[in-house]
Amino acid sequence: MHLTMPYFERAHILVVGDLMLDRYWHGTSSRISPEAPVPVVKVNQTEDRPGGAGNVALNMAALGCGVSLIGIVGDDEAGQILHSRLRAAKIHTNFQISTTKPTITKLRVVSRHQQLLRMDFEEKFDVSDSCEFVSKVKNLINRTDALVLSDYAKGSLLDCQSLIRMARDAGVPVLVDPKGNDFSRYRGATMLTPNFLEFEAVVGKCTSEQDMVDKGEALMQELDLQALLVTRGEQGMTLLRHHQTELHLPARAREVFDVTGAGDTVIATLAAVIASGQTLPEATALANLAAGIVVGKMGTATVSAPELRRAIIAEQGAERGVVTEEQLLLALEDARASGERIVFTNGCFDIIHAGHVGYLEEARKQGDRLVLAVNSDASIRRLKGSGRPINPLDRRMAVLAGLEAVDWVVPFDEDTPERLLRRVKPDVLVKGGDYSEDQVIGNQIVKAYNGSVKVLSFYDNCSTTSIVNKILRQ
The missing domain is CATH 3.40.50.620 (HUPs)
Incomplete structure (x- = not known):
């Protein structure tokens, strides 16, 4: 497949989903606490990064796309930090603010590039917390080249169907990063991007490659999907489409350092390439390259346009x-x-x-x-x-x-x-x-x-x- 760099600057994408703040405390650890058998970490650096749907949006912005982001944050410092970080990346934020629940925050303690502890601060959202989503999407959908639903099962996307129907009526492709054992909530979407474990949790154990393909085609038929991309870790990715031969792509990572946020990079790159006017196989191949880059980085990270361009050059043998x-x-x-x-x-x-x-x-x-x-x-x-x-x-x-x-x-x-x-x-x-x-x-x-x-x-x-x-x- 001949890959070319898309014109990302022509694309505008709307992301809706679960927002969270990924907080990292970095430090050195050289002794065990006398109070309990745990390492003592002397924190010398703190870092805050948008996670979840925020990381999806950041990945798109890093490629050069125009991005609008809808999600829920609390009326708190973490929500303000998310807003500030995302606006700094030129992402148009359109948050619904909850006065009763906090911004979802994940705190990770890291020493020598190893994660020692993660603490989650969250309360699950309900339908009332996302009641403004439909009107927010309605105001933006006609200026959107693709809609991405980033579901982390935190409650922001309990009413997926209204958003999917609205996008389909506007002729806008809908890509979903799904969660949970019930994919019927995403019926009518253009494409789902489950990882292999999520896929098997819905369709059952796959005993062979052909079994996976057959079950994937049945799932697409049942849910009225146009495509299904199953991400398979070290085995790469498999793209399934109606009445077309499946496309298997090998993993591109040279060294896996941290898989955190890799799924965000995949769906962000897919949407960005499709919104730029390229085909689904091309979008999948570029998403595969981007995933290979991002797993070589620490924590929730993005892939920039120059990084992706270099990967395309290497893939095409044009480094020199x-x-x-x-x-x-x-x-x-x-x-x-x-x-x-x-x-x-x-x-x-x-x-x-x-x-x-x-x-x-x-x-x-x-x-x-x-x-x-x-x-x-x-x-x-x-x-x-x-x-x-x-x-x-x-x-x-x-x-x-x-x-x-x-x-x-x-x-x-x-x-x-x-x-x-x-x-x-x-x-x-x-x-x-x-x-x-x-x-x-x-x-x-x-x-x-x-x-x-x-x-x-x-x-x-x-x-x-x-x-x-x-x-x-x-």
């Missing part, structure tokens, strides 16, 4: 070396997001010699990343004659990609690289030769957006043509 134009543009997005300057040069590079190597090393010094555009075989024949090139395109690019100075090698079929320059828009255009900057092909394109053009001298007085002529004379 020979790339297609589309892979190059994706890699350049990530490089620019990191503040790197892009250098561009081009040529035939038919027989690689010392002059080429020295020239490319100098070109690389003009910025942080070097893009080398190489004329195709057809292009060289038009420019040099029927006897050229000596080496075909794939061999020339393979050798060039092996040079330390070169980050990406991309072919072009035209006689000049002007079309490619308009797409790449390098910070610096470099060319070797004995002529002025104004004589460099493409200089006007680069200077038009305030890029710079530099002319470098060839090294060792070498040229491919002179090498070829010397061979022919022998």
